[in-house]
Amino acid sequence: MDDVYARALRVIPKGAQTGLRSEIHFPEPFVPEKAFGCKIYANGREFTDYILAFGPIVLGHNHxxxxxxxxxxxxxxxxxxxxxxxxxxxxxxxxxxxxxxxxxxxxxxxxxxxxxxxxxxxxxxxxxxxxxxxxxxxxxxxxxxxxxxxxxxxxxxxxxxxxxxxxxxxxxxxxxxxxxxxxxxxxxxxxxxxxxxxxxxxxxxxxxxxxxxxxxxxxxxxxxxxxxxxxxxxxxxxxxxxxxxxxxxxxxxxxxxxxxxxxxxxxxxxxxxxxxxxxxxxxxxxxxxxxxxxxxxxxxxxxxxxxxxxxxxDGVTDRISKLGEEYRRALKDVLEDLGVTARIVGYKSVFAIQFAEEDVVDYSSVVNVNGEMYRRFVAEMRRRGILLTPNPMKRCHLCAMHSEEELEEFVHAFGDSLKSLGLDIFTPKTS
Ligand SMILES: Cc1ncc(COP(=O)(O)O)c(C=O)c1O
Missing domain, CATH: 3.40.640.10 (Type I PLP-dependent aspartate aminotransferase-like (Major domain))
Structure with missing residues (x-):
């Protein structure tokens, strides 16, 4: 993977086709080889994919x-x-x-x-x-x-x-x-x-x-x-x-x-x-x-x-919309149990975890998210096999191949990641 990334840097600006993709090279280069359903395989490992190419993959990869x-x-x-x-x-x-x-x-x-x-x-x-x-x-x-x-x-x-x-x-x-x-x-x-x-x-x-x-x-x-x-x-x-x-x-x-x-x-x-x-x-x-x-x-x-x-x-839209609600509810429960300040936003099969607290009504309520905290959190989740959007402003997606099993995996990784980072670091930038 390091070799591919080194070659990429020689011939592709920042080693990626888009700015967002180049952000995924943090904390380490990300070199995907294949993707099926809700899983993407990169760097010799399996990840549950919540980026899904930033939205198109709704039925699952490689359907x-x-x-x-x-x-x-x-x-x-x-x-x-x-x-x-x-x-x-x-x-x-x-x-x-x-x-x-x-x-x-x-x-x-x-x-x-x-x-x-x-x-x-x-x-x-x-x-x-x-x-x-x-x-x-x-x-x-x-x-x-x-x-x-x-x-x-x-x-x-x-x-x-x-x-x-x-x-x-x-x-x-x-x-x-x-x-x-x-x-x-x-x-x-x-x-x-x-x-x-x-x-x-x-x-x-x-x-x-x-x-x-x-x-x-x-x-x-x-x-x-x-x-x-x-x-x-x-x-x-x-x-x-x-x-x-x-x-x-x-x-x-x-x-x-x-x-x-x-x-x-x-x-x-x-x-x-x-x-x-x-x-x-x-x-x-x-x-x-x-x-x-x-x-x-x-x-x-x-x-x-x-x-x-x-x-x-297959009634896909209804199913992933309901699953999205379950994700948001479960993640809010984890935050509450751990006493961590963050907000879970989303609609149907789209969700985002933002380290800030007040309600979101416009861009000014988003610009305050703690980006540095988010990036460290994403790195922890990745260590646990969960691939999240690298940019604190962006969102995660579900597809038809995500299920209760992935939800359970996510909830565990979420709690563990927050704990391993230390709860007291999650104070919003504004406070
Ligand atoms: C709402 C919206 N409009 C337009 C675009 C641009 O689409 P494309 O990347 O296919 O050019 C995007 C891409 O993310 C988008 O999210």
Missing amino acids: PEVNEAVREQMEWGVLFGVGVSELEVEVAERLVDLIPSAEKVVFVNSGTEATFHAIRLSRAYTGREKIVKFEGCYHGWHDYVAFNVHPPENMMGKIYPQSEGIPRAIWDLVRILPFNDCEAFKELMAEHHDEIACVILEPIPHSVGTIIPKKRFLKTLRRETKTYGSVLIFDEIVTAFRHNIRGVQEELGVIPDITTVGKALGNGYPISAVVGREEIMSLVHDGVLVSGTYSGNLIGLAAAKKTLEILER
Whole structure:
């Protein structure tokens, strides 16, 4: 493993394809070799995986039925790149049936591409240029959205690019607001509505663990965008199919104009989609450029068709949602028994352990987590065969292959890790 990592450092920046993956090389390099179900095998050891590639793996790694569907498709072709295939139509029809805001569908390969196209479409539709995004929400890495995902405390509320290299001119096109703040949003719309092309958000921001949206907040976004003619975009890249096969929009009581979906749609195979109202989506190829050599590739589509079938057939979403509640309850019990100050946040099959205490309503209540403590805790859990997200702001996931057995293993490791670190160290940064 050290050898692979040393070679990686020579040819791959920081020895990983993404910044988050490079964080996993702490406390030691992590070199995975194979993954099945909820287990990932790395460094000659077995780990129970709660990262699950940051969300796509909802049925379990390397799912035999999904793999078989992909293998069958490979016999017929993986990329036609001309016209339209029946498989494309079938999966698009399925999404139109499932997602309340979907009247038309465009397939792409990543969440970043999907949010890019959603924003371009909203600009074309409204003839306006600015976008509103919320602090703590992530919508991919492109220049229009890579702002204020995890700003340092002193940059909260100010425009904060998450990357160097984003042209200054683009900073002026993005307005940042706190999540769950109806008044701030209403004020901005009252003053600047004629500039705002779209409002984009994760309806349940999981890029900072979990923020539960206030009902009134989502209703305010819907009402104001309708009044002023801006496009409302729900980025359901994490939530759709994982939390609800129809996306969370219906259960949250607000239907957006455009929805972006991906991740759990393909159970690990690359596929994502922009879905939305006919009136906006009809601009595609009619003034609005949407393209991509690999868009609508048959590997992603075959995986998506089979994944949707299994999610529905096996009631996966309900089962992992209930298991998520059990995890949160059990972990809270351990904290209480040990008298440790930390909070367990989450929604359905997503959860996060945060070393801080007050309730989470927006990014400002997340930025206070004790990151150093979290990293030491994650290292202890890893020693015990449990793989957690390395970043204190991020989240853990469950899949259909996690069970009561893994829950029991987790609870033991959790208690042991906290004890071995010494309870008194878990004082939140703010106190
Ligand atoms: C809510 C959300 N939107 C968009 C993206 C970007 O997706 P991708 O990494 O597939 O480009 C992510 C990725 O984590 C995400 O969580």
